[in-house]
Amino acid sequence: MGAVEGPRVSHSGNAAPVLSTSHAHWQFQIYSEYCNNHPNACMELSRLTKVNKYVYFFEACRLLQKMIDISLDGFLLTPVQKICKYPLQLAELLKYTNPQHRDFKDVEAALNAMKNVARLINERKRRLENIDKIAQWQSSIEDWEGEDVLVRSSELIYSGELAKISHPQAKSQQRMFFLFDHQLVCCKKDLLRRDILYYKSRINMDDMEILDVEDGKDKDFNISVKNAFKLHCRDTEEVHIFCAKKPEQKQRWLKAFENERRQVQLDQETGFSITEVQKKQAMLNASKPYYDFLMRQKHPTLPTTLPQQQVFMLAEPKRKPSNFWQNISRLTPFRK
Template identity: 25%
Template sequence: MYSPTIEGRGRGRGRGTGRGAPPRGKRGARGTPPGRHSSYTPSNRGGTALRGRPGFNDDTQAGTQGRPLPTVGRGSLSSSSPVRPNSASIPRPQVNIPQNGARTLPKFGEVNHSNPDEPTPPPRSPRVSPRISNLPKLPYRAPDPNAAPTGGATPAPPAGGEPAKEVDPEKEKRRAELRHKCLEEIYQTEKDYIDDLETLINVFIFPMRAMAILDDKSLYNVFSNVEVLINCNKEMLTQLENTIQTTNAGDDVTIGDVFTQLADYFKMYKVFCANQQTSLTTVELLIKKHPQFKKKLEVCHTDARCRGLFLQSFLIKPIQRVCKYPLLLRELIRYTPEDHPDWEPLQSAFSKINSVVADINEAQRQAEGLQRILDLQKMIDGVESLVAPGRNYVKEGELSFYKSQKSKSPEKRHVFFFTDLIVLTNRKGEKKFEHKLSVDLDSCKLVVLADSSHIKNAFELQTGNKSKKCILCGESAEQSNQWIKEIRGLIKSYQKKKLREIEEARKKGLTPL
């Protein structure tokens, strides 16, 4: 990345910003006044700025490159020729133009005024397209230890007249650098993510729709509402650019309100995430049974915009992205002081986004559970309908089954646990089961049995129907205890839910089912 130099004008006074005037003497080799912090410029290559940091996972797919952030700052830069003093005119910021013709906006902190008593007003960064432009990087300004806190208020001395605790300038500078990197990570990865969504739409969806390779239902089963999601993320990227470009110091950038305002729109990810398993399963099925789809998919994969990634890799990116927002915000909060104007907005944003992600995870879990119920309905011979309102799949496993405490030898049972039902089956093959017994949890009670000479680590499921009593045990005491804990939790949750429904029905004057 082209980095401009600053030409000095001999000795001069400070800018009056609270930093103090620079000491008189010779300027550095590149024209930087002695004693002044050099600007921090993150690298423009190699992907995200926080790779390797805790909470910031590297992109799991190859080919992602870092993209620069919008410049925020003010001041003037000179070209390679010296500045001509002219006290009669207002100094204007100048921009270096490299040989390749690219323009580099001035960076915050790199300022040289003709008249130090008349600071040059900060130039506004041009409004640029969020999708096409290659924006300059967000500048970094080291915090001034002599300046007021970021929030703008001067700290009052603590009770008792003791002086306020001094801030270590080096630690504060390091904190601001890390916060700057967090901002860069959020912005760059958002641009990368939108690029991935555009690749998914332009390389896969549009051609397949135009060639009528898939009907509308199959297209939705594969791609869900991704064309809706991209509009939400483009809006967020635009707002991030706006807040960055209108802030005149890197450490003062505030983005908490952006996430807070758009948090509700991210609920649209619930639809996509709930369809995730259906999407991936449909792709595998189409590859096996739809030659035209398979052939077109191979052509799409050769497109340079795919960067060697397959369709399935792009289909999991929305879930990866939405689940990463809480991690990104948590890391930004970590390096944001409590007197910073973005502290409270970030706290609110983190709470809202975290709640949305929790809802998305629950919706995805329920969708996967429903799909599992539909699959089991086909796999278990002789079972009544497993699909019921409010029923969700929980887990399954192998347990030993005794008809009574007098039984000498156990039988193996593959047991399926649902939120309101336990189904015992006999395995007939890899994906085939025979129904043996169903136990409703609304009237179920779990009793731990004492060890006998031939039955150990056992527990009994008791119902009002004696014919549905059964004794189960795991392979070890530890395994049995785990099953007991989970089954008791299921029974308690379901029975509390039923009581709540009955109470609500009574309040409404209805007769509960």
């Protein structure tokens, strides 16, 4: 083997900088798909292992490939564990790297990139869970018309009650509005049962410009308004005016419109999208009586911080329930 060599000076070269680029998002997108599909894969495997021919087949494959004696669900867990380990390993490497070392900045950048990948995977998991809730919400709306919300949207940004005024009548109508990415859905409350909503219309937010309106007489509509803002269509010059009951409600809506545009831009930058299969499955689940059972299933959550070995557990962390969906459930009770 020759003489024992002294300690080597190891340089990361271009390995770490590759992770620090924006390409890390799409390079690791397959992990996002895999982690979010992992619960379904385990459920399907559990179903198949109840049939002897599949049990024999899986074992024969393992023996032919001379693989270690681990069950198939253990192999399925490996990619999830790996994406969890990357930040831990890089953090440990950074801990023992001298800040003056030429590799320090590259390792630090790689660590931040892998943390971002974990955050993106968790965000995608949350968004995929949301599409089931959105599909269930839509199924509770009476007289729904046109395409499903999920055709263009995957996130509820904000919701609330506003007075809507449109040309040519300039008549005020009290409506419930639900702001999703790309669209604003308008619903009307039932006169007798106020917890039932009827679909009325929707507005394409991609074509809209949001304008703040001062209290007083509006020139376009020739009426006095308070706590108002406008949605102006750049293409058709169509204008809608909306009035909130309180100034703080108006400000929350203006902030929500900013968040909606920010969400759309972020989805474009990260390449986030919902597949047609996922959309159809969500709508199918919304119409099934075992919807609540599906929503209770656990999903793997990846660490965005750096805990110890607990990160390898697939238990979902406890979270406070979202007020959004509690409010919506009161307004539009899910059908049995």
